[in-house]
Amino acid sequence: MRDKKREARFRLCLALAAAVFLVLLAAFGRWLAPYDPLEVDYGAVMAPPGREHLCGTDRLGRDIFSRILWGAGSSFFLTFVMVAVTSLTGVAVGLTAGLLGGGTDTVLMRLIDVLLAFPGSVFAIAVAGIMGAGIFHTVLALALVWWTKYARLTRNMASEIRNKDYIIQARFGGAGDMGILWRYILPNILPQAVIMASLDVGGMMMSLAGLSFLGLASQPPAPEWGYMLFESRQYMQTAPWMMIAPGAAILITVIVFNLLGDAVRDVLDPKE
Amino acid sequence: MNLMRSYVGKRLLQLVFVLFGVTFLTYIVTAAAPSDGAEMYYLSRGFTPSQELLKQTREDMGLHDPLLIRYGRWLKNALKGELGVSYSSGEHVLTQLGRRLPGTLRLAGTAFVLMVFLAFPLGILTAVYKNSSMDYVVRFVTFFGNAMPDFWVALILMFILAVKLKWFRVMGTNDLKSMVMPVLTLALPLACSYIRQIRAAVLEEKNREYVIGARARGVSEKRIMICHVLPNALIPIITLMGLSMGHLLGGAAIIETIFSWQGIGSMAVEAIRNRDYPVIQGYVIWMAVIYVFVNLAADVFCYLLDPVKRRGR
Numbered sequence: 159m160r161d162k163k164r165e166a167r168f169r170l171c172l173a174l175a176a177a178v179f180l181v182l183l184a185a186f187g188r189w190l191a192p193y194d195p196l197e198v199d200y201g202a203v204m205a206p207p208g209r210e211h212l213c214g215t216d217r218l219g220r221d222i223f224s225r226i227l228w229g230a231g232s233s234f235f236l237t238f239v240m241v242a243v244t245s246l247t248g249v250a251v252g253l254t255a256g257l258l259g260g261g262t263d264t265v266l267m268r269l270i271d272v273l274l275a276f277p278g279s280v281f282a283i284a285v286a287g288i289m290g291a292g293i294f295h296t297v298l299a300l301a302l303v304w305w306t307k308y309a310r311l312t313r314n315m316a317s318e319i320r321n322k323d324y325i326i327q328a329r330f331g332g333a334g335d336m337g338i339l340w341r342y343i344l345p346n347i348l349p350q351a352v353i354m355a356s357l358d359v360g361g362m363m364m365s366l367a368g369l370s371f372l373g374l375a376s377q378p379p380a381p382e383w384g385y386m387l388f389e390s391r392q393y394m395q396t397a398p399w400m401m402i403a404p405g406a407a408i409l410i411t412v413i414v415f416n417l418l419g420d421a422v423r424d425v426l427d428p429k430e
Numbered sequence: 431m432n433l434m435r436s437y438v439g440k441r442l443l444q445l446v447f448v449l450f451g452v453t454f455l456t457y458i459v460t461a462a463a464p465s466d467g468a469e470m471y472y473l474s475r476g477f478t479p480s481q482e483l484l485k486q487t488r489e490d491m492g493l494h495d496p497l498l499i500r501y502g503r504w505l506k507n508a509l510k511g512e513l514g515v516s517y518s519s520g521e522h523v524l525t526q527l528g529r530r531l532p533g534t535l536r537l538a539g540t541a542f543v544l545m546v547f548l549a550f551p552l553g554i555l556t557a558v559y560k561n562s563s564m565d566y567v568v569r570f571v572t573f574f575g576n577a578m579p580d581f582w583v584a585l586i587l588m589f590i591l592a593v594k595l596k597w598f599r600v601m602g603t604n605d606l607k608s609m610v611m612p613v614l615t616l617a618l619p620l621a622c623s624y625i626r627q628i629r630a631a632v633l634e635e636k637n638r639e640y641v642i643g644a645r646a647r648g649v650s651e652k653r654i655m656i657c658h659v660l661p662n663a664l665i666p667i668i669t670l671m672g673l674s675m676g677h678l679l680g681g682a683a684i685i686e687t688i689f690s691w692q693g694i695g696s697m698a699v700e701a702i703r704n705r706d707y708p709v710i711q712g713y714v715i716w717m718a719v720i721y722v723f724v725n726l727a728a729d730v731f732c733y734l735l736d737p738v739k740r741r742g743r
Contacts, residue, residue: 271444272451274721283683284702284710288459364579368684371581372699384579391585391688395593405582412577 166424173418180414184234187227195220195228195381204397213403216386217393222400225381226407233383233411236297237363244301245355248308249347255309256316257339267313270306282365286374296375300365304358308351315347349426357419360412367408383408434733438726445722452718453508453711457501460707468493470705471517504711513715514708516701523712526697531716534686534693538678540609541616546671548621553628558655560633568625575622584615584688612689616682620674628667635663665735672728679720 183190192212199219207214213222255266273281285299286292319325319342328338369375370384378385383404390400468487472479479487488494495503507514513523556565591611592598598611635641636659644654686696694713701709 268447268451272448272455283699284456284714285459286702288702288705288707288710289462360577367579368581371579372684372687384581387582387585391588394585394589398589398593401582401585401589405579405585408579408582409574409577412579413574416573416577 163425166421169417170421170425173414173421176414177418180230180411181234183227184230187230191221191224191227193221193224195225196379197221204393204400206397207399214397214399216389216397216400222386222403225386226383226403229381229383229386229404230407230411232380233363233366236293236366237359240297240301240304240362240366241355241358244304245308245351245358247301248305248310249312249351251305252309252312252314253316253339253343253347256313257320257335257343259317259320263313263317266309270309273303273306282369283372283374286369293375293377296366296369300362300369304362308354311350311354312347315350316343319343319346353419353423353426356422357416359415359419363408363412363415434730437733438730441722441726441729445719448718448722449715452714453505454501456711456714457497457504460710461497461500470707508715513712516709517706518701518704518709523708526709527694527712527716530692530694530697533691534679534695537609537612537616537682537686537691537693538675541613541620542671542675542678544613544617545621545624545674548617549624549628552621553625554632554660556625557629557632557636569629572622572625575619576626578619580615580619580682581684581688583619584611584685587611587614588688608689608691612682612685612691615685615689616678624667624671624674627670628664631663631667632659635659638662661735665732668735669728669732672724672731676720676724679724680717 197220199215202211202215202219204217205211205215205219211221211223213226215221216225251266255263281303282296282299285302286296289295325338325342328342333341366375367384367387370382371388373385373388375382375384386404387401390397390404393400468484468491469479471487471491472483493500504514511524515522516526519526552568556568559565588611598607641654641659644658645651680695682693683695683699685691686693687699690696694716698710698713700706701713
C-alpha cells in the first residue's frame with residue numbers, strides 16, 4: 159500500500175516536471191521561435207521539414223514550428239483559464255445547492271439538466287455560431303456547459319456530507335455554518351474537484367482545438383493549433399506535414415496532462 | 431412494477447421541463463444575436479435588403495414583439511407540430527430533420543456496434559490477463575487513442591486510407607463505402623476510452639471479498655468471472671455506453687463536417703453558419719428528446735439488471 163502511494167508520488171513528480179516544461183515552453187516559446195509566425199515567404203511555400211524549417215512550412219511559406227510555439231501560448235492560457243473558471247463556478251454553485259437544499263437545490267439542478275441536454279461542443283458551436291465567431295463567445299459557450307459537472311459532483315457530495323453524524327456533532331459543539339463549511343465540507347470536496355480539474359485539462363484543450371478547427375475560435379492569420387489542422391486538410395496530398403506537427407503538439411500536451419491528472423488522482427484519492 | 435411506472439412518469443415530466451428549458455434558452459441566445467431573422471432571410475437569398483424592406487419583414491415576422499410573446503407564439507406552433515421553415519432553403523424544418531436523420535442514424539448505429547465489439551472483448555481480456563504482453567500493447571494503444579483529438583484521427587485516416595492507399599475517396603456521398611472512414615473515426619476513440627474503463631471496472635470487481643469467498647468455496651475461476659464479476663462490473667459501463675449513444679445520435683458535428691457526411695450534426699453546423707434559427711431550434715429539440723430518453727433507457731436497463739433495485743429496496 160505504501161509502495162503504491164510512493165510510486166504514485168514519483169509519477170506525479172515526473173508528470174509535473176513535464177507539464178511545467180510544456181508550460182514554460184508555451185510561455186516563452188515565442189522567443190525561441192526561429193521565424194516570425196506571420197512572415198509570408200513565397201520562396202518557401204509548402205517546404206517539407208528539413209534543416210531550414212524543422213516542421214516544414216504551410217501554404218504561405220510560414221514556418222510551422224514557429225507557429226506552433228506561438229500558438230502554444232494562447233492554447234495553454236485559454237485552457238487553464240477555462241478549467242479554473244468552470245471548476246470554481248461549479249464548486250460554488252454545487253455547494254450552494256447542496257447546503258441550502260430545498261427550492262434552490264431543485265431550481266439549480268433542473269437548470270443543470272437543461273444544460274446537460276446539449277453535448278458540450280454542439281452547444282458551444284451553436285452559441286459561437288449565433289453570436290458570431292470569436293474567442294470570447296466560444297469560450298463563454300464552453301464555460302456555460304463545463305461548470306455543470308463540477309456543480310453536480312459538489313452538490314451530491316455536499317448534500318451527502320451535510321447530514322453526517324460528525325457535522326451534527328460539530329453543530330452541537332457550537333460550530334457556525336461557515337465554520338462547518340470551511341472545516342468539514344470543503345476539505346472533503348476539494349480533493350475530488352482538484353482530481354476532476356486536472357483530468358479535465360486535456361479534454362478542454364481538445365474541445366478548444368475542435369472549435370478552432372471549425373473556425374469558430376480563431377482569428378486567422380494568428381497561429382492556432384486547431385485552425386492549423388483545418389488549413390492542412392486541403393493540402394493533405396501535397397503537404398502532409400502540415401497536419402503532422404499541430405496534431406502532434408496537441409497529442410503530446412494532452413498526454414502529459416492526462417498523466418498528470420492520473421497521478422494527481424492516485425495521490426489524492428482517499429480510496430487508495 | 432408500480433415503482434417503475436411512477437419513475438417513468440417522473441422522467442417524462444422531466445422531458446417536458448427540459449424541452450421548455452432548452453427551447454427557451456436557444457430563444458434567448460438567438461435574441462441576443464447581432465443579426466435577426468429578417469436580415470438572415472434576405473442575406474441567405476443573396477441580396478442586401480433596404481431598411482424599409484427590413485422593417486416591413488420584421489413586422490411580418492413579428493420580430494418587434496417582446497421575447498416572451500414571440501416564444502409563446504413559436505411554442506404554440508411547435509405544439510401543433512409546426513416547427514417553421516428554414517430561412518436558407520425554404521424547406522420545412524421537420525422535413526429537413528427527417529431527411530438528415532437517417533444519415534446520422536446509420537453512422538451512429540454502425541459506430542456503436544463496432545465500438546461494442548472492440549471494447550468488451552479487449553477490455554475483459556486485458557483485465558483477465560493483466561500484465562500480459564497483450565495487456566501492455568492494448569493499454570499503450572488506448573492511452574494514445576484517448577489523447578488524440580477526433581478530428582485529427584479523421585485527418586490521419588483520410589491521409590492513410592484515401593490519399594496513400596487510395597481505397598476511398600476523400601469526399602463522401604453517403605453510400606456504404608464512404609461510411610467506413612467516419613465510422614472508424616467515431617468508433618476508435620470511443621473504443622479506446624471504453625476498453626480502459628471496462629478493464630478498470632473488472633479489475634476492481636475482481637478484488638472484492640466475495641470473489642475470495644467464492645474461490646474459497648471452490649468455485650472455478652471461469653464461473654466466478656462469468657457469473658459474478660462480469661455482471662457486477664459491466665452494469666455501470668452499460669449506463670455510460672447509453673450516454674455515449676446519445677452523443678452519437680446528436681450527430682458528431684465536427685466529424686460529419688470533415689467527411690461531408692449528410693447527417694444531423696453537419697446540418698446543425700450549416701444552420702449555425704447560415705444563422706438559420708428555425709433549423710437550429712429544431713435540432714435543439716431533437717437533442718433534448720434524445721438526452722432524456724437515453725437517460726431513461728439507461729436507468730430502466732440498470733433497474734432490470736440490478737436485483738437490489740428491482741426489489742424496491
